[in-house]
Amino acid sequence: MSSEIDSSTLLSRATQLIDLARKAGADAADAVVVRSRSQSVSVRLGKVEGTESSESDDFSLRVFIGKRVASVSANPGFDLQALAERAVAMAKVSPEDPFACLADEASLSRSYPDLQLLDTTEVSSEMLREAGLAAEAAALAVKGVTNSSGAGASAGMGGLVLATSHGFEGSYMASRFGHSVSVIAGEGTGMERDYDFDSRLYYAELDDPAEIGRRAGERVIKRVNPRQVPTGKDVTVIFDPRVARGFVGHIAGAINGASVARKSSFLRDRMGQQVLKSGLSITDDPLIVRGPSSRPFDGEGVSGERLVMIEDGVLKHWFLSTSTARELGLETNGRGVRGGTAVSPSSTNLALEPGDISPEDLIRSVGNGFYVTELIGHGVNMITGEYSRGATGFWIENGELTFPVSEVTIASNLKEMFMRLTPANDIDRKFGVAAPTFAIEGMTLAGR
Template identity: 60%
Template sequence: MDEDTRRLVAVAERLIDAAKRAGADAADAAVVRSFGRSVSVRLGKVEDTESAESEDLALRVFVGQRVSTVSANIDADVGRLAERAVAMARVSPEDAYAGLADADRLAEGDIDLDLYDPTSLSSEEMVEQALALEDAARAVSGVTNSGGASVSAGASGLVLATSSGFSGHRMRSGFSRSVSVIAGEGVKMERDYDFDSRIHYGDLEAPETIGRRAGERTVRRLDPKLPKTGSYPIVFDPRIARGLIGSLVGAINGAAIARGTSFLKDRMGEQVLPTSMTLIDDPLLPRRAGSRAFDGEGVRGERMALVEDGILKSWVLDTATARELGLSTNGRASRSSGGVSPSSSNVILSAGSQSPEDLIRETGNGIYVHELIGQGVNMVTGDYSRGATGFLIENGELTTPVSELTIAGNVRDMLLSLTAANDLDERFSIVAPTLRIEKMTVAGR
């Protein structure tokens, strides 16, 4: 534990002591530290450089079955903050499910998940990389303008202490490179982008690789057509597939189940994916975006199947939501300045046996979607309607770019008709390959 972490642990422990002196029956305190730098360039010139560092705290107190959460900058008066939190709790409505995680569920011992890389980049290095990103993208024939390139590096850490005796800390670094460019002229311009984001600096793709791919993606979108209205097989690019699986994860979040606002609220133990598919949540994977040695309540989550062989097996639960549903937490609590809520960690959909190219070839005729517009998912009913762009699939090949179409269906039916490729990308907290949906309604010309 370094000096900064020891200092933040001491702040959290003082908050707990102050809350108890102010009359709280129980409390937990989170101290969050973050720091980072970023640079952005456009058309070969530096547009912006930023550096930020913050230390904030959140105190959650319980008075009987009443709870409140307050947040402040780390320089706040600890005693006054605790008094205010307790006063707020005393006038809050009772919550029969409020309380700290059971002591026997709290994490013990340290686990090194290799989530912190201390690499420090100078502003000059970051500018050089951003310029290389943009230069590579603009060098692609057909690219006519730039939306800019950016490079960022930083880290964030959490210290958590509870009145039941838990004390833990974790730190995560992050490095990213991104670029956006434009192809075409006038009303026939198209835009696209590419990026990479990693926990460890050495894992980042080269700026030239990212930039070239962004340029090629953009040029390929030129001169789009509007497909005929009809019913088509739809293939989702992994960027879009992650969002679809995210909708599934949102639908099995315990908070949505407890409120009755999920289209899967009555489907536990039933088939929600094809029998060939399993969906895993695992917070203990080294060097992964969603990993954490303990959750926002100090509980150590373990690998679990959300969906196994197509059958829904688990909700995503924190302590309060689990109690409301008559269950036990599975260590999926996340913290924010507003309190604690359930949240998944590393969600991984099982891969299929085909390459993306083979999946497209097998599709024959359909539409490949690489970008969606709008937030047209009704989480209560599962109804799905989004604007989309992509490519026609004709005779098993990607051909004409298409845009300004709308795809529609119901997420329950979409999930049950999935076929997966084998191109899992492990950079993200939701890992999903290229996915094909058997049929969706397409509104075109």
């Protein structure tokens, strides 16, 4: 395990690669190694269906000649000099990019905290198999569950090794463990599927597989024999935390600097203006100890800090990498992510901060409405904010969840939805995007 975690050899190769690129004619360069180790086991109906194991160290070199830039990738064992010379030759004939550059030297992280992202627990394939079988068995034991779509368990680690020509050298690794199960209840046209899962950085913190299975079974039997409901134009919709997290992802996309620079965000002209209801805030913090999406530095060597992206409903920041920030006339806030040979901005530990009301009281306050547990389709236009998704869930009647509902569509505009959002207090921060249950008033529901 120690040899897999030790990145010193990779860091040495990265710095050699940069030196060779400079000797070949590059003005500046950075080299990154994206590390990945994973193993997983999938089971169905008490039998192993598949096992997978993989590991990789993927090198990327990015070189700059004036305002020209080129990137190349390679696997371990490549010829350092040949790769460096190839990258420089490509850069010489590339079109100019006025915004491509390394992060400013002054913004580089010279020291960074230990965020305790790596659990070195050895998890065998047998342990993964037993976890998958236990989750499935517990789900199938719930009365009314009729079949299994499968269960699984996984363990792995990933990380980043980064070196730049202006002096940054760093690396980190993070572990990830998971259990999941999906089951079916009902027969014929009344058949329904549901699932449950857990994912953690530390193996010992994972929910028990049998508990995950039991929750999946209990969820699916409630969904059997769903109905449609009448179309309504002023319906209060409550989002279960599962779908609430995805909705917060739409907010993150709208305040991503790359989308703003491309003019593909409906919030591109709203900096400093109110975009959420007063009192609501969205935070992003890359430095949470054992945080699910924490990182000591970003893909350019810049340490981010906790930002209140939207404060008291007012938009305060975009997610920015160096090149995106330059294009917008701003400075990076340490949100650059390496994606292959490119760097683009992204969130880290993102959270819609909770309100004061319990989810039960929020449901009671609605009277009649719709509680959404799953969304279908991709009907979100990030340029205009138009929102239309297929949905399943439960009808709320007299403040209580009653019968299951499916084959309906909920629609509105994200600008209006943001201003009508009321969060509960049940946030779970074990996910990279965290959100509590929340209600949105005034949506259109298309049913029968």
